[in-house]
Amino acid sequence: MIISPWDLLTSDIMRYPLIIAVLIGLTAPIVGTYLVQKRLSLLGDGLGHVALTGVAVGWLVGAWISATPVDLLAIPGALIASILGAVVIEIVRELSHTSRDVALAILFYGGIAGGVVIIQLAGGGSQNLMGYLFGSLSTVTGSDLVITIVLALIVMAVGLALGKVLFTVTADEEFARASGLPVRAMNILIAIIAALTVTLAMRIVGALMVSALMIVPVAAAQSLVVGFSRTMRTAMVIAVLCSLGGLILTAYVDLPPGGVIVLLTIGVYVLGQIARPVIQARRRRQAAA
Amino acid sequence: MSASPAPSGSAPAPSGAAPAPVIAARDVHVHLGGTSVLHDVDLTVQRGELVALLGANGSGKSTLLRSLVGILPLDEGRIELFGSAVAERSVHARLGYVPQYAAEPGTIPATAREMVATGLLGPRRWFSRAKDPRIDALLADLGLSALADRPVNQMSGGQRQRVMIARALVRSPELLVLDEPFSGVDVATQDQLAILLRRLVSRGTTIVVVLHELGVLAGDISRAVVLDQGRIIHDGDPSSRPLIDPGHDHALDAAACLGQEIHP
Numbered sequence: 001m002i003i004s005p006w007d008l009l010t011s012d013i014m015r016y017p018l019i020i021a022v023l024i025g026l027t028a029p030i031v032g033t034y035l036v037q038k039r040l041s042l043l044g045d046g047l048g049h050v051a052l053t054g055v056a057v058g059w060l061v062g063a064w065i066s067a068t069p070v071d072l073l074a075i076p077g078a079l080i081a082s083i084l085g086a087v088v089i090e091i092v093r094e095l096s097h098t099s100r101d102v103a104l105a106i107l108f109y110g111g112i113a114g115g116v117v118i119i120q121l122a123g124g125g126s127q128n129l130m131g132y133l134f135g136s137l138s139t140v141t142g143s144d145l146v147i148t149i150v151l152a153l154i155v156m157a158v159g160l161a162l163g164k165v166l167f168t169v170t171a172d173e174e175f176a177r178a179s180g181l182p183v184r185a186m187n188i189l190i191a192i193i194a195a196l197t198v199t200l201a202m203r204i205v206g207a208l209m210v211s212a213l214m215i216v217p218v219a220a221a222q223s224l225v226v227g228f229s230r231t232m233r234t235a236m237v238i239a240v241l242c243s244l245g246g247l248i249l250t251a252y253v254d255l256p257p258g259g260v261i262v263l264l265t266i267g268v269y270v271l272g273q274i275a276r277p278v279i280q281a282r283r284r285r286q287a288a289a
Numbered sequence: 290m291s292a293s294p295a296p297s298g299s300a301p302a303p304s305g306a307a308p309a310p311v312i313a314a315r316d317v318h319v320h321l322g323g324t325s326v327l328h329d330v331d332l333t334v335q336r337g338e339l340v341a342l343l344g345a346n347g348s349g350k351s352t353l354l355r356s357l358v359g360i361l362p363l364d365e366g367r368i369e370l371f372g373s374a375v376a377e378r379s380v381h382a383r384l385g386y387v388p389q390y391a392a393e394p395g396t397i398p399a400t401a402r403e404m405v406a407t408g409l410l411g412p413r414r415w416f417s418r419a420k421d422p423r424i425d426a427l428l429a430d431l432g433l434s435a436l437a438d439r440p441v442n443q444m445s446g447g448q449r450q451r452v453m454i455a456r457a458l459v460r461s462p463e464l465l466v467l468d469e470p471f472s473g474v475d476v477a478t479q480d481q482l483a484i485l486l487r488r489l490v491s492r493g494t495t496i497v498v499v500l501h502e503l504g505v506l507a508g509d510i511s512r513a514v515v516l517d518q519g520r521i522i523h524d525g526d527p528s529s530r531p532l533i534d535p536g537h538d539h540a541l542d543a544a545a546c547l548g549q550e551i552h553p
Contacts, residue, residue: 180381
């Protein structure tokens with residue numbers, strides 16, 4: 001029997017993943033807009049790698065204290081590791097250009113290598129990391145939902161309420177500094193909300209693809225609309241629609257949700273690129289009129 | 290180097306006393322990447338002056354400017370703006386900064402209006418409205434009304450420069466600091482900007498501007514400060530002769546910046 005999309009949306013099994021998908025769709029592009037503006041599009045990727053070490057450490061601690069389930073502390077572990085990683089990355093970014101590239105690469109690879117090694121020490125195997133690497137629906141629990149809602153509210157509160165300051169800092173750091181704004185604190189804040197987003201999105205989208213949901217909707221939006229806040233809002237709409245669409249699709253076809261969601265956002269980006277000349281020609285006509 | 294006395298303490302001057310200089314830099318030393326870029330720089334700027342910082346590439350003029358607005362930390366020395374240490378955030382509300390044109394805009398298509406609105410933010414102000422009437426007035430003043438809702442990253446160099454100047458002016462700064470505002474800007478825009486700067490000086494705004502040559506501002510500049518290898522080698526009326534031995538290489542550099550010919 002094929003169930004209708006409405007029955008699917010209201011079913012108990014899908015309720016948690018769908019709420020999480022909407023929250024990911026709302027939060028990831030907020031952070032992504034600031035990261036794209038700062039030319040730090042790959043920061044989310046790096047934090048995803050570092051979060052894996054956190055998952056493994058959480059698993060190890062869970063095994064020591066005989067937690068049930070054993071991965072009870074995986075997401076809190078990812079949260080702590082990615083926040084620490086974010087702060088370290090921001091400090092390294094302030095170092096000279098020559099050393100920071102290599103330092104960041106070491107942090108990224110160290111993150112994934114640490115994850116693989118520590119999960120083994122915890123009595124698990126790298127297959128236990130698969131759900132975190134590529135995302136999974138079956139692993140979403142009630143406590144995950146609570147953590148996700150709290151993190152999403154923090155990201156939205158910071159990313160939207162401080163929008164003007166964060167835009168000023170990301171648009172022109174020197175000007176912001178000359179204006180007397182706390183540039184360093186704001187940069188660390190952006191890195192921290194990026195870490196929170198990575199943690200809240202990794203259950204469904206996976207640590208390896210979470211960055212795509214931050215960046216690709218923003219890239220798609222900036223070819224469709226004009227204005228910083230309009231780009232952010234449009235990216236949020238694209239990401240919510242792609243997250244929901246991807247999740248509903250995977251309920252009918254047995255495919256990994258993370259991959260499907262990311263492919264949908266890339267599809268929107270490609271459509272945006274195709275439509276771009278038409279949109280720009282219309283804009284020029286309006287400006288000339 | 291100005292003969293103005295150094296301000297005492299970092300507190301603003303009490304009423305009745307002479308106002309503190311707008312800029313007071315003392316014994317400034319700055320190193321960048323292990324290289325000494327500024328040494329022993331003293332500079333005092335009083336209210337209403339239009340001061341040009343001149344010098345060849347690498348002479349340290351942009352470094353000095355960026356130190357004056359608190360972007361670059363000092364290795365030694367002290368800089369005060371309006372009688373307060375430059376590290377104090379509150380003093381930055383009285384300052385407008387126009388970075389060098391090289392400051393590339395990001396890839397997000399932020400509009401001119403959004404960009405200018407960021408100029409309203411300051412140490413005690415973290416919110417602004419893109420519809421603030423001051424933004425429209427300034428955009429009109431700079432001939433940018435038709436471009437208000439166009440993305441800055443798709444504008445020409447001259448248009449973008451005017452947006453950056455609007456962003457610095459929107460908070461009505463008492464001190465305006467500009468880093469090579471005429472580079473990559475067509476002659477008509479240069480003339481337009483010169484008129485604007487003249488008007489600001491006549492209203493009492495203090496201006497410090499980094500230039501490659503006196504150019505369109507030659508008749509307006511009250512003081513020319515010439516730097517060479519991180520030191521001030523001339524500070525005075527732009528039409529006066531450099532104060533050092535005319536046979537010295539520095540004199541030739543200083544004279545070239547001031548558009549003078551030297552006859553030993």
